[in-house]
Amino acid sequence: QVQLVESGGGPVQAGGSLRLSCTASGYTNPNFCMAWFRQAPGKEREGVAALDINGNLSYGDSVKSRFTIPKDYDKNTLYLQMISLKPGDTAMCYCAADLDHPVCRAYIRMSAIQPPGSWIVWGLGTQVTVSS
Numbered sequence: 001q002v003q004l005v006e007s008g009g010g011p012v013q014a015g016g017s018l019r020l021s022c023t024a025s026g027y028t029n030p031n032f033c034m035a036w037f038r039q040a041p042g043k044e045r046e047g048v049a050a051l052d053i054n055g056n057l058s059y060g061d062s063v064k065s066r067f068t069i070p071k072d073y074d075k076n077t078l079y080l081q082m083i084s085l086k087p088g089d090t091a092m093c094y095c096a097a098d099l100d101h102p103v104c105r106a107y108i109r110m111s112a113i114q115p116p117g118s119w120i121v122w123g124l125g126t127q128v129t130v131s132s
Contacts, residue, residue: 011129058110097119097121
């Protein structure tokens with residue numbers, strides 16, 4: 001059974017940076033679409049970044065140019081580099097995985113991210129808190 005564990009969250013001042021990690025285990029064939037989501041209190045879960053097995057990337061509009069999935073990811077660990085953090089970025093951040101399939105890849109080609117209900121595995125999340 002695939003498991004995802006996020007780490008790297010914490011408190012940070014506005015303008016600061018954080019690097020989140022998502023470690024995957026429990027699988028033999030690492031052909032997944034992967035993504036980062038976040039959810040602030042009282043708000044819907046929002047797609048932040050996604051990656052397909054070909055290395056294609058997509059980012060949410062609210063984080064473009066500030067959040068990136070670094071190229072040093074491997075089959076077991078996915079990262080999210082966040083810079084220029086704002087108080088509005090305060091949220092629980094989740095890692096998600098879905099089996100690699102054309103729909104997932106199509107969303108990413110269109111610079112979009114599948115909605116939360118399409119992802120089959122979730123981590124428990126790591127909290128990011130940005131103070132002004």
